Amino acid sequence: DAGITQSPRHKVTETGTPVTLRCHQTENHRYMYWYRQDPGHGLRLIHYSYGVKDTDKGEVSDGYSVSRSKTEDFLLTLESATSSQTSVYFCAISDRGSNYGYTFGSGTRLTVV
Amino acid sequence: SQQGEEDPQALSIQEGENATMNCSYKTSINNLQWYRQNSGRGLVHLILIRSNEREKHSGRLRVTLDTSKKSSSLLITASRAADTASYFCATDDPTGQNFVFGPGTRLSVLP
Incomplete structure (x- = not known):
């Protein structure tokens, strides 16, 4: 998707290992979000950022941490991956918070074995 | 948590027919959005409708809101x-900072 890229696109990791997913934007948007998508649950917010070094927890933040040291990058870290964190992870960006639509990345499919 | 719930969960129609999906939510909102997701892709924003609006159009899409x-x-x-895809509604949460997404409606349009 234009202006926002996620890496890696796919990852398989072992239980107990740390994993970092990267979201990179070229739109200079203030707001960035990490969601996970699981069957039957829609998208659930993990963490979000409203500026450099400004982050907050979402609905399902346990087991995840984030960092935003630059406007363009938002990192999601699974501190010790568990099988329940097998999911598709989406990053989204927005210029005006919830008053405007989000632009989503293409997702990272993470499998924890 | 406040959440939109789409109905039906799945819908199958023939090409040329109209498709209607509904979203219900629990508490007052400022904005409601609809997104489309093609298989294996990210969500694409379709329409945002504000609480003081009743109807919006975009091409072949028409969104209504009954607060x-x-x-x-x-x-x-x-x-x-x-148009075969999953469609999600999203409502703003009480903080106004974020949107909460429903589980979606899977639309299949048969040729």
Whole structure:
């Protein structure tokens, strides 16, 4: 998707290992979000950022941490991956918070074995 | 947590027919959005409707909002096979900082 890229696109990791997913934007948007998508649950917010070094927890933040040291990058870290964190992870960006639509990345499919 | 719930969960129609999906939510909102997700892709923003609006159009899409019933509908007219996707509604959460997404409606448009 234009202006926002996620890496890696796919990852398989072992239980107990740390994993970092990267979201990179070229739109200079203030707001960035990490969601996970699981069957039957829609998208659930993990963490979000409203500026450099400004982050907050979402609905399902346990087991995840984030960092935003630059406007363009938002990192999601699974501190010790568990099988329940097998999911598709989406990053989204927005210029005006919830008053405007989000632009989503293409997702990272993470499998924890 | 406040959440939109789409109905039906799945919908299958023939090309050329209209498709209607509904979204109900629990508490007052400022904005409601609809998104489309093609298989294996990210979500694409379709329409945002504000609480003081009753209807919005975008091409073959028509969204209505009834705040008294806490519901919204998405109508796709003259559907095409390319409209096959999952459709999600999203409502702003009480903080106004974020949106909460429903589980989605899977639309299949058969040629």
